């Protein structure tokens with residue numbers, strides 16, 4: 001039956017709770033981050049991204065976003081430090097973005113959204129045998145969120161946008177070797193962190209979020225290339241441009257956001 005959720009009027013974020021009741025849970029993501037209310041915590045050390053041995057495998061259109069997958073069969077590429085009690089293995093990264101001239105990030109900062117948001121997904125292979133087990137556990141995933149704002153061309157993003165024509169339709173995938181996500185990081189790794197969830201169904205409350213304060217810069221032209229992707233498969237007659245694939249901010253409930261120094 002495949003995924004019966006999407007980002008449209010009928011199947012979008014406001015309807016997800018019908019099949020996924022955790023959508024109304026106590027640690028849902030994304031959230032609006034209010035810098036002045038974030039608690040500066042001296043116990044929060046820096047995060048370390050050990051990506052030098054990472055092995056990218058493919059780039060795919062899963063009908064919700066464009067995803068680059070990595071070989072996660074060993075601890076070759078991990079994130080550690082910061083709020084994390086052990087290393088989390090790099091699994092994949094993907095993006096969320098808006099329509100022309102609209103916001104598109106999932107997290108917002110003091111009520112302001114960015115044009116897009118990159119999510120780098122890692123899983124706790126120390127405590128869990130498989131990614132799927134980790135994805136359902138309260139300390140199973142660590143997702144690094146990076147804001148994308150509009151400006152000049154990003155010097156390395158073309159490596160991704162040049163491949164997008166190969167994965168225009170849902171269900172398409174193509175080889176994508178030798179890409180290191182380190183080239184998509186901003187200069188500062190200062191971050192906000194809080195306990196949250198997957199931002200798409202099944203919305204598991206399994207994510208330690210690490211949201212970088214400094215955005216990276218991409219051009220409108222580069223972002224426009226993402227919008228030529230389609231939510232639909234090649235054989236479907238209903239053509240739907242892939243855009244506005246973001247969940248809006250959710251209630252903070254009893255949580256606090258902590259800030260690195």
Ligand SMILES: O=C1NC(=O)[C@@H](c2ccccc2)S1
Pocket residue numbers: 065094119121143197198199200201
């Ligand atoms: O940060 C997130 N963004 C998403 O699209 C969600 C997700 C869902 C399944 C796998 C990986 C990520 S969780």
Ligand SMILES: [Zn+2]
Pocket residue numbers: 094095096119199
């Ligand atoms: Zn995401």
